[in-house]
Amino acid sequence: xxxxxxxxxxxxxxxxxxxxxxxxxxxxxxxxxxxxxxxxxxxxxxxxxxxxxxxxxxxxxxxxxxxxxxxxxxxxxxxxxxxxxxxxxxxxxxxxxxxxxxxxxxxxxxxxxxxxxxxxxxxxxxxxxxxxxxxxxxxxxxxxxxxxxxxxxxxxxxxxxxxxxxxxxxxxxxxxxxxxxxxxxxxxxxxxxxxxxxxxxxxxxxxxxxxxxxxxxxxxxxxxxxxxxxxxxxxxxxxxxxxxxxxxxxxxxxxxxxxxxxxxxxxxxxxxxxxxxxxxxxxxxxxxxxxxxxxxxxxxxxxxxxxxxxxxxxxxxxxxxxxxxxxxxxxxxxxxxxxxxxxxxxxxxxxxxxxxxxxxxxxx
Numbered sequence: 001x002x003x004x005x006x007x008x009x010x011x012x013x014x015x016x017x018x019x020x021x022x023x024x025x026x027x028x029x030x031x032x033x034x035x036x037x038x039x040x041x042x043x044x045x046x047x048x049x050x051x052x053x054x055x056x057x058x059x060x061x062x063x064x065x066x067x068x069x070x071x072x073x074x075x076x077x078x079x080x081x082x083x084x085x086x087x088x089x090x091x092x093x094x095x096x097x098x099x100x101x102x103x104x105x106x107x108x109x110x111x112x113x114x115x116x117x118x119x120x121x122x123x124x125x126x127x128x129x130x131x132x133x134x135x136x137x138x139x140x141x142x143x144x145x146x147x148x149x150x151x152x153x154x155x156x157x158x159x160x161x162x163x164x165x166x167x168x169x170x171x172x173x174x175x176x177x178x179x180x181x182x183x184x185x186x187x188x189x190x191x192x193x194x195x196x197x198x199x200x201x202x203x204x205x206x207x208x209x210x211x212x213x214x215x216x217x218x219x220x221x222x223x224x225x226x227x228x229x230x231x232x233x234x235x236x237x238x239x240x241x242x243x244x245x246x247x248x249x250x251x252x253x254x255x256x257x258x259x260x261x262x263x264x265x266x267x268x269x270x271x272x273x274x275x276x277x278x279x280x281x282x283x284x285x286x287x288x289x290x291x292x293x294x295x296x297x298x299x300x301x302x303x304x305x306x307x308x309x310x311x312x313x314x315x316x317x318x319x320x321x322x323x324x325x326x327x328x329x330x331x332x333x334x335x336x337x338x339x340x341x342x343x344x345x346x347x348x349x350x351x352x353x354x355x356x357x358x359x360x361x362x363x364x
Contacts, residue, residue: 036121037076040109041069043116051111056175056241057196064105065112078123080113085126099131106131138300139262140271141168145255149263152251160247162212163236164268169206171272171290174241174265180234185213197293270301277304 044065052058071091072084092102106128116122141149146168154161166177172192179194188210191202205213213235232238248265249258257263269290276286283305287298 037078038116038121039069039074039076040065040072040112041074043112043121044069046121047112047115047119051115060104061108064108068105068109080122080126081124082126085128089131098133100133102131103133138270138274139260139267140274141263141267145257146271148255149251149257152254153247156247156251158216159236159238160244163239163244164248165212166209166236167265167268168271169209170203171269171276173269174244178234178236178239178241178244180236182231182234185235192291195291197291199291199293201288201291203289273298273301274304277301280305280307 044062048058048062052061068088071088077084089102089106092105097105110128113122113125117125150161150164153164163177166172167174170177170190173196176192176195180190180192184191184193189202189204190209190213191200193200195201215232215235245265252258252260252263273286273290276289277283281289283295283298283302286301287295290298292298
């Protein structure tokens with residue numbers, strides 16, 4: 001330190017004042033905290049039960065964090081800078097991760113680091129920027145595909161068949177269906193309380209859903225049955241995700257869909273949404289039915305509502321000599337351009353007295 005500077009040291013021995021010709025700074029330190037470094041996996045172990053509920057999502061996050069820790073070679077951090085994050089994203093992309101997958105993994109890492117930063121384990125955070133995702137094709141089942149696939153599922157497990165019908169007619173997620181208890185089913189409606197968005201919802205049931213939520217007699221009354229004669233906690237509580245996926249994969253291979261990577265159980269949710277939109281249900285109601293947190297998630301299906309555009313073809317196919325004015329019955333008829341029957345009647349009533357007055361004046 002130069003001769004211009006003067007240091008005053010308090011009784012604790014810590015630097016408290018720095019002064020010079022141009023400036024005078026006063027610092028107060030109550031205590032000195034040791035700066036520690038941590039592996040990403042250590043932070044996850046410390047905070048996973050606080051940040052994530054038990055379930056499939058937590059399992060996926062565990063896999064994401066494990067991969068990230070592997071890419072970083074177990075390096076320990078007291079700060080996590082932008083260069084480290086950019087290198088990590090580049091490594092994930094080299095491994096063939098799509099932008100959508102990278103976004104999911106970065107969301108998990110961001111949540112963990114923000115908690116660690118709040119607790120004082122990490123002392124600086126990078127800026128997490130969402131990668132641009134492409135809107136890919138949404139695969140859904142045609143009616144004949146559903147029939148063949150469900151028949152193959154049923155030949156393997158009646159419970160898996162019942163679950164399949166429930167999924168395609170309610171559009172719920174697999175975890176939501178497996179988590180149902182009997183109290184969630186009231187007369188003609190079913191309520192989903194354990195959802196991805198954290199928001200509960202209630203929807204009406206179709207006739208075949210009402211049928212498939214009934215347990216086969218053997219499951220509830222036979223002491224030698226799989227549940228020992230006891231009623232399961234819910235209509236699908238006898239199945240796990242892993243068991244259902246095994247049955248699903250075997251069935252789809254049997255019907256010739258084994259190489260189609262998009263034919264996974266979640267396709268039943270896409271199928272339900274697609275049928276609602278194609279059937280003319282407005283997008284807001286579809287959002288409520290599916291339990292999407294934002295309308296933008298539901299808008300992926302909006303392009304399937306092609307009926308609204310059918311009137312465009314009528315206009316475009318008109319010969320050039322004909323007027324392009326929409327007719328009364330056109331899909332594009334407007335109340336501003338099309339006279340209503342009431343207005344025509346009113347116009348007639350106004351003209352009649354005028355004609356009568358002109359006739360009387362001529363007679364005079």
